Amino acid sequence: MSVPGCAKPAAVPLDVIRERGQREVFCGLTGIVWMHRKIQDAFFLVVGSRTCAHLIQSAAGVMIFAEPRFATAIIDERDLAGMADMNEELDREVKRLLQRRPDIKLLFLVGSCPSEVIKLDLQRAAERLSEQYMPEVRVLNYSGSGIETTFTEGEDTCLEALVPVCPQPPADAAQQLLIVGALPDIVEDQFRRLFDKLGIDNLAFLPPRKSSDLPSIGGNTRYLLAQPFLTATADALNKRGAQRLPAPFPFGAEGTTAWLQAAATAWGVAAETFREVTAAAEQRARSAVARYRFQLADKSIFFFPDSQLEVPLARFLHNELGMQLCEVGSPYLHKVHLAEEFAMLPADVRLSEGQHVENQLDRCIEQAPDLVVCGLGLANPLEARGIRTKWAIELLFTPIHGYDQAGDCAELFARPLIRQDKLAV
Amino acid sequence: MKLTLWTYEGPPHVGAMRIATAMDKLHYVLHAPQGDTYADLLFTMIERLPKRPPVTYTTFQARDLGADTAGLFKTACQEAYDRFQPQAMLVGASCTAELIQDDPGGLADGMDFPVPVIPLELPAYQRKENWGASETFYHLVRKLAGAHAPPPGSERPPREPGQRPRCNLLGATALGFRHRDDVTEITRLLQQLGIDIVVTAPLGATPADIARLGEADFNVVMYPEIADTAATWLQRTFRQPAVKTVPIGINATRQFIREVAELAGVDAEPVLASEASRLPWYSRSVDSTYLTGKRVFVFGDATHAVAAARIAVHEMGFDLCGVGTYSREFARDVRAVAKEFAVEALITDDYLEVEERIAELQPELILGTQMERHIAKRLGIGCAMISAPMHVQDFPARYSPQMGFEGANVIFDSWVHPLVMGLEEHLLGMFREDFEFHDGATASHLASEGGHAVSRPTAVADSDAAAAADTVNATASVAVAEATTPATQTDTAAAAQDMTWDDEAQQELRKIPFFVRGKARRNTEAYAREQGLAEVTLDTLYEAKAHYGNR
Numbered sequence: 001m002s003v004p005g006c007a008k009p010a011a012v013p014l015d016v017i018r019e020r021g022q023r024e025v026f027c028g029l030t031g032i033v034w035m036h037r038k039i040q041d042a043f044f045l046v047v048g049s050r051t052c053a054h055l056i057q058s059a060a061g062v063m064i065f066a067e068p069r070f071a072t073a074i075i076d077e078r079d080l081a082g083m084a085d086m087n088e089e090l091d092r093e094v095k096r097l098l099q100r101r102p103d104i105k106l107l108f109l110v111g112s113c114p115s116e117v118i119k120l121d122l123q124r125a126a127e128r129l130s131e132q133y134m135p136e137v138r139v140l141n142y143s144g145s146g147i148e149t150t151f152t153e154g155e156d157t158c159l160e161a162l163v164p165v166c167p168q169p170p171a172d173a174a175q176q177l178l179i180v181g182a183l184p185d186i187v188e189d190q191f192r193r194l195f196d197k198l199g200i201d202n203l204a205f206l207p208p209r210k211s212s213d214l215p216s217i218g219g220n221t222r223y224l225l226a227q228p229f230l231t232a233t234a235d236a237l238n239k240r241g242a243q244r245l246p247a248p249f250p251f252g253a254e255g256t257t258a259w260l261q262a263a264a265t266a267w268g269v270a271a272e273t274f275r276e277v278t279a280a281a282e283q284r285a286r287s288a289v290a291r292y293r294f295q296l297a298d299k300s301i302f303f304f305p306d307s308q309l310e311v312p313l314a315r316f317l318h319n320e321l322g323m324q325l326c327e328v329g330s331p332y333l334h335k336v337h338l339a340e341e342f343a344m345l346p347a348d349v350r351l352s353e354g355q356h357v358e359n360q361l362d363r364c365i366e367q368a369p370d371l372v373v374c375g376l377g378l379a380n381p382l383e384a385r386g387i388r389t390k391w392a393i394e395l396l397f398t399p400i401h402g403y404d405q406a407g408d409c410a411e412l413f414a415r416p417l418i419r420q421d422k423l424a425v
Numbered sequence: 426m427k428l429t430l431w432t433y434e435g436p437p438h439v440g441a442m443r444i445a446t447a448m449d450k451l452h453y454v455l456h457a458p459q460g461d462t463y464a465d466l467l468f469t470m471i472e473r474l475p476k477r478p479p480v481t482y483t484t485f486q487a488r489d490l491g492a493d494t495a496g497l498f499k500t501a502c503q504e505a506y507d508r509f510q511p512q513a514m515l516v517g518a519s520c521t522a523e524l525i526q527d528d529p530g531g532l533a534d535g536m537d538f539p540v541p542v543i544p545l546e547l548p549a550y551q552r553k554e555n556w557g558a559s560e561t562f563y564h565l566v567r568k569l570a571g572a573h574a575p576p577p578g579s580e581r582p583p584r585e586p587g588q589r590p591r592c593n594l595l596g597a598t599a600l601g602f603r604h605r606d607d608v609t610e611i612t613r614l615l616q617q618l619g620i621d622i623v624v625t626a627p628l629g630a631t632p633a634d635i636a637r638l639g640e641a642d643f644n645v646v647m648y649p650e651i652a653d654t655a656a657t658w659l660q661r662t663f664r665q666p667a668v669k670t671v672p673i674g675i676n677a678t679r680q681f682i683r684e685v686a687e688l689a690g691v692d693a694e695p696v697l698a699s700e701a702s703r704l705p706w707y708s709r710s711v712d713s714t715y716l717t718g719k720r721v722f723v724f725g726d727a728t729h730a731v732a733a734a735r736i737a738v739h740e741m742g743f744d745l746c747g748v749g750t751y752s753r754e755f756a757r758d759v760r761a762v763a764k765e766f767a768v769e770a771l772i773t774d775d776y777l778e779v780e781e782r783i784a785e786l787q788p789e790l791i792l793g794t795q796m797e798r799h800i801a802k803r804l805g806i807g808c809a810m811i812s813a814p815m816h817v818q819d820f821p822a823r824y825s826p827q828m829g830f831e832g833a834n835v836i837f838d839s840w841v842h843p844l845v846m847g848l849e850e851h852l853l854g855m856f857r858e859d860f861e862f863h864d865g866a867t868a869s870h871l872a873s874e875g876g877h878a879v880s881r882p883t884a885v886a887d888s889d890a891a892a893a894a895d896t897v898n899a900t901a902s903v904a905v906a907e908a909t910t911p912a913t914q915t916d917t918a919a920a921a922q923d924m925t926w927d928d929e930a931q932q933e934l935r936k937i938p939f940f941v942r943g944k945a946r947r948n949t950e951a952y953a954r955e956q957g958l959a960e961v962t963l964d965t966l967y968e969a970k971a972h973y974g975n976r
Contacts, residue, residue, distance in 0.1 A: 027459055051439075073428055077548070077550045
């Protein structure tokens with residue numbers, strides 16, 4: 001099948017609007033909402049303020065799970081006034097927590113804006129507590145603070161913290177493929193089956209479902225990023241001698257094939273074998289996606305910066321569904337990790353990095369796109385102006401990677417437009 | 426440092442946002458890092474407001490910290506003023522900005538805006554949302570109405586002859602529990618009494634309206650958590666008396682009408698005589714006999730908890746088994762009502778403590794917040810909402826006030842709804858092993874909602890959380906496992922308190938309908954302990970039943 005609209009590959013570097021001002025995005029703490037479901041024996045303890053606790057609770061749609069594997073140790077005035085030793089306080093709360101949850105094997109101390117500003121040394125705290133609780137419980141730390149991380153970057157800093165404790169492979173270890181980025185279990189299983197058929201069976205995932213299954217990382221490791229927001233994790237992996245396989249991201253039929261191809265090439269998989277393994281699945285993805293062309297083709301879409309998934313998704317929606325790209329905003333554009341994506345975008349695409357939300361809203365309203373991808377704070381106000389929206393956070397909470405989710409991914413964008421057609425009120 | 430799983434209140438600057446968002450032509454510039462904008466979704470998603478909250482966040486980052494965060498604040502202030510042209514501005518800091526001590530008030534003051542700027546000092550490591558709302562409203566009133574204050578010590582001139590009595594309605598905010606509908610209901614009631622409303626604030630007011638507060642003869646404090654401080658200041662400054670009876674429930678509404686009428690010098694009797702509520706009759710109707718003595722646990726903000734406790738006992742004929750609040754500032758009121766009904770008051774903002782108390786008391790109905798709704802689901806207890814914190818479900822499309830006579834109707838319906846109804850309760854009791862009446866089965870009128878968490882896997886997914894629940898991992902099954910374990914734990918936790926049940930007694934216990942089983946277990950074990958028994962037998966179970974009666 002030909003790919004309309006993808007005729008002229010974009011020149012790199014593309015023209016990018018860079019702005020700063022009010023950012024209407026979550027901080028990295030939000031990543032806990034999905035990471036605590038992914039790593040099933042891990043607990044995330046935010047060391048922060050009431051605002052942090054309130055943020056996670058609100059972002060999580062409030063109280064999904066009976067007893068979540070996350071909590072906040074709320075800093076109070078006694079801590080700040082030096083009347084209480086914060087390290088002693090933290091040790092006490094960790095003790096209380098671990099007594100309550102003996103099933104926890106990995107505890108993350110998660111830094112926040114307040115803990116960063118008062119320079120509370122969570123790394124030392126994690127080392128101290130690890131010494132105390134190992135081997136039953138390992139204690140690590142990372143920052144999810146808004147002054148350092150934007151939304152999905154909380155997953156990045158979390159995975160970065162895992163890399164140093166991943167074991168070293170033996171010297172004669174065979175080449176290993178590592179998939180990096182939290183994926184729904186069902187998607188992991190699909191990828192595992194595909195790689196298996198390609199003959200790539202030395203396969204591991206970061207993060208693992210259980211903290212006891214941390215993959216080994218070393219010179220034999222070739223890794224594919226499953227998410228575009230893993231800057232720090234990639235750096236940490238590179239330091240361990242692992243090598244990134246450059247590829248676009250596995251969204252849509254096209255992206256998934258190219259992503260798999262990157263691994264297949266590194267493993268020297270024969271072209272026929274590759275087509276044999278992927279052709280049917282790719283075709284299935286294309287037909288599933290085609291079902292939504294009717295709603296989406298020639299419709300215009302505007303992305304507010306949110307998850308860093310904007311560029312790959314814009315590429316998918318443009319190339320496979322024929323959508324027109326108004327502006328593709330992202331909190332951060334990683335030149336190297338997105339290089340393959342940029343090359344697949346139309347040359348005249350308008351990218352923006354960072355945010356000045358008021359100016360961006362002006363541009364958005366002026367262009368009156370058919371669909372806007374944005375955060376929860378902006379969605380209803382735009383809807384009230386007659387502009388259809390898609391919540392960006394749902395893209396993190398829904399399986400959208402790979403062939404068999406390509407149709408679901410398209411459906412997420414089609415749904416607001418289908419709904420618009422259905423409603424007669 | 427304190428470990429918190431869920432929090433009843435947000436930080437104090439969210440309280441300030443509730444004031445700003447309730448009003449028109451007021452703008453709030455908040456010195457805050459990226460991420461604090463999450464608070465917008467409370468208003469746009471939970472309350473479904475069609476507009477963004479009027480808040481500008483400075484969004485400073487780590488690299489700004491050594492540089493010019495103050496400059497960033499000033500730019501944000503200027504841009505916000507130029508773009509939104511407000512009649513007044515609030516300026517303040519969120520928790521992180523409080524630590525960097527840029528002094529937003531001082532900075533904004535130096536910028537000479539042509540409109541009043543109200544600096545807010547809301548200590549985030551000490552105080553919480555409702556306090557923040559109250560403090561914000563107070564400073565707003567002080568600054569804007571204070572400009573028109575009479576000289577100290579001067580008496581309020583008597584009302585002109587022929588002038589209708591006038592009052593202000595104070596306390597309704599954005600993100601409040603049914604505030605919008607309460608305002609409509611109370612406005613109607615006051616109109617019936619022949620009283621005019623000068624200003625309703627903060628909900629729907631502009632800064633110019635706030636400046637006119639002094640024109641009224643008296644104030645109605647709808648929500649003391651928000652408006653008590655401001656009303657006290659108005660009383661002192663403008664000699665405006667305040668009506669502090671909160672008209673939630675029939676009796677409180679009647680008392681409110683009398684109090685207002687007396688202050689306004691109007692006749693309360695015609696309005697009292699035309700009382701338009703079905704609650705008194707519905708409560709007296711024989712159909713409601715089954716409500717008698719239902720054990721009820723109440724938890725919420727102080728205003729709603731106190732009102733709910735009184736309604737539960739006097740207007741519904743329930744037994745109050747416990748009452749509590751997370752509003753420490755108003756703990757005294759809750760302690761007083763607890764004393765009135767001879768129960769223990771629970772003053773805490775620790776969700777786990779509330780959960781523990783409920784598990785221990787095994788009430789038949791919980792009147793609480795969305796937190797208690799969650800506890801109720803897991804313990805298989807009926808639950809109705811009486812207070813914030815808010816859930817999207819607590820903003821119903823229909824008119825549903827809590828205050829006034831219509832409010833009493835709404836309360837009657839919503840509290841009775843979660844209960845298993847009269848005859849059905851008997852049938853459940855008589856045919857305990859009927860396959861359709863098993864534990865997991867739910868009252869017929871609730872069937873579509875499922876009822877008993879343990880039997881209903883989807884109970885973990887609130888409608889708005891559904892997306893999240895079938896998310897990462899597609900771990901519905903994991904979620905269910907996690908959601909159900911604590912329920913089982915609580916079930917066995919009681920038994921684990923060194924009391925064993927022999928097989929026969931255990932089987933008999935299982936025949937007791939689930940919604941009273943907890944009570945039966947608790948009573949039996951208490952009885953056994955009292956009798957110094959180490960094991961519960963079939964006889965112990967029935968001896969305890971005889972001992973306690975139907976309690």
